[in-house]
Structure formats: C-alpha cells, structure tokens
Amino acid sequence: MALRILSLLLLIAIWQVASMIADSRLLPAPLAVVAVIVKEAQSGALFFNLGTTLARVVVSFGLAMFFGTLFGILMGRNETFDRLGDSWLVVLLNLPALVIIVLAYIWMGLTDAAAILAVALNKLPNATVTIREGARALDSGLEEMATVFAMPWRTRVRHVLLPQLAPYIAAATRSGLSIVWKIVLVVELLGRSNGVGFEIGTAFQLFDVALLLAYALPFVGIMLVIEAFIVQPFEQHVSRWRPKAA
Numbered sequence: 001m002a003l004r005i006l007s008l009l010l011l012i013a014i015w016q017v018a019s020m021i022a023d024s025r026l027l028p029a030p031l032a033v034v035a036v037i038v039k040e041a042q043s044g045a046l047f048f049n050l051g052t053t054l055a056r057v058v059v060s061f062g063l064a065m066f067f068g069t070l071f072g073i074l075m076g077r078n079e080t081f082d083r084l085g086d087s088w089l090v091v092l093l094n095l096p097a098l099v100i101i102v103l104a105y106i107w108m109g110l111t112d113a114a115a116i117l118a119v120a121l122n123k124l125p126n127a128t129v130t131i132r133e134g135a136r137a138l139d140s141g142l143e144e145m146a147t148v149f150a151m152p153w154r155t156r157v158r159h160v161l162l163p164q165l166a167p168y169i170a171a172a173t174r175s176g177l178s179i180v181w182k183i184v185l186v187v188e189l190l191g192r193s194n195g196v197g198f199e200i201g202t203a204f205q206l207f208d209v210a211l212l213l214a215y216a217l218p219f220v221g222i223m224l225v226i227e228a229f230i231v232q233p234f235e236q237h238v239s240r241w242r243p244k245a246a
Contacts, residue, residue: 028210036214045199050219053184053195056112060119061180067120068127068176069169073161075128076135085128092125101187110191119183126179127172134168170235177231181223 012030019029040046075082101118108114138161146156162169188197196219203212 025207026209028213033210033213033217036210037218040211040214046215046218049194049196049199049215050222053181053188053197053219054222056116056119056184056188056195057177057181060116060184061123061177063116063120064123064127064176064180065169065173068124068172069131069165071124072128072131073135073165076132077138082132089125089128092121093129097122097183097186101183101190105191112192115184115187115192118187119180122183123176123180127176130168130172130175131165134165138164167235170231174227174231174235177223177226181219 015027015030019027019032024032037046071085075085097118100121101115104114104118104121108117142160142164146160151160184195185197185200188195189201192198196215199215200212203209203215
C-alpha cells in the first residue's frame with residue numbers, strides 16, 4: 001500500500017512539474033483540475049453524469065457476460081453449435097467498434113437502447129471465446145460422475161459446471177470490464193446527451209482540458225475501485241485452488 005501511495009504521489013508531482021513547463025491551457029495543474037471537480041460536484045452535474053455512465057456500463061457488461069457465458073458453454077460443449085457460431089464470432093471480433101456503434105444508432109436511433117446494444121455486442125465475442133475455451137477444458141470424469149448419480153441439472157450447473165468455469169468467467173470479467181467502459185465513453189461521445197463521454201466531447205469542443213480531466217479522472221477512479229475491490233477479489237477467490245508460483 002505504501003508503494004502504491006508513493007507511486008501516486010510521484011505521478012502527481014510529475015503532473016505538477018509538467019503543468020508548470022507547459023501552457024496551463026494544454027495541461028492545467030492538479031489543483032486547477034480539483035477545483036473544477038469540486039465545482040461540478042457542487043452543481044450535481046458530476047454525480048449525475050458519473051451515475052449515468054456507470055449504469056450503462058453495468059447493463060451493457062451484464063448483458064454481454066450473460067449471453068457470452070451462455071453461447072460460450074453451448075459452443076464449447078456442442079460441436080454443431082461451435083461450427084455454426086464460429087464465423088459469427090470471427091466477424092464480430094474483427095468488426096470495428098465504431099462501425100457497430102454507428103450502425104446501432106442508424107438502425108435504432110440515438111437512444112439508450114442503441115447505445116447499450118452497441119457496447120454489449122462489442123464485448124460479447126470476447127466473453128464467448130473465453131468461456132468457450134473453459135467449456136472445452138471441462139473434466140469429463142466429473143461430468144460422468146454427475147450422470148451416474150443422476151444429478152438434477154441445477155445441481156450439476158451449480159456444483160460441477162460453474163466451479164470449473166469460474167476462472168474463465170473471472171478472466172472474461174476482468175478483460176471485459178476494461179473494454180466496456182472505454183466503449184461506453186465513445187458511445188456517449190457520438191450519440192448521447194449525457195454521461196461522462198458527452199461531457200468529454202463538450203470539453204473537447206471548448207478546448208477545456210481542465211473540464212475534460214475533471215470528468216475523466218473520477219470515472220477512471222471508480223473503475224479502479226471496482227477492479228481492486230470486486231474484480232480482483234473475485235478472481236483470487238475462484239483461483240484459490242491453483243498452486244502459487246514459487
């Protein structure tokens with residue numbers, strides 16, 4: 001913890017020195033950005049936009065993980081599904097995020113539904129590929145045991161399938177969250193009238209770097225907190241059975 005705090009203080013010190021060397025309009029000092037953050041927080045705009053963006057992240061990520069897990073299991077355990085869906089995965093993996101976002105807005109209008117769908121579609125193939133690999137690596141012996149003891153499907157899913165897939169779900173969660181929140185900002189920049197991405201776009205048009213950082217840094221901070229206190233503990237918990245490196 002001490003090293004992390006020291007690293008953060010060093011970053012702030014470098015930022016302060018760089019702002020003194022550069023034009024203040026191009027790189028405002030840390031205290032100037034803090035002043036803008038306080039101003040936006042007092043007006044309520046900061047919390048509203050952070051909450052709006054976070055809600056879009058949660059819904060998009062949840063949809064992508066749910067269907068990605070479902071499709072990944074089906075493709076990993078059934079060769080027919082795998083052959084049918086593999087080409088779709090290749091297309092989605094290589095289709096630029098910007099194309100999906102623009103098409104969603106054209107077909108569905110500039111709505112939250114279009115924004116969430118665009119983000120979920122960008123994350124879906126990554127989650128599916130990761131879970132598919134986990135489904136392919138399932139222990140056939142455990143599956144045979146579940147069949148011999150005639151386990152109900154709910155019990156089989158809870159005690160046989162999910163524990164084996166948990167490390168893969170954790171990996172998909174960690175990589176997916178970093179992808180989703182970045183794409184959400186682009187979606188908001190292009191077609192929404194609120195959210196952190198919209199405010200960043202406004203700051204860009206006004207050439208207001210302090211305002212841009214005032215919205216970017218708190219949101220990055222929120223995502224780091226989620227990573228540190230939710231994603232990493234979950235990953236460590238589901239991987240606790242793995243032997244630690246010497």
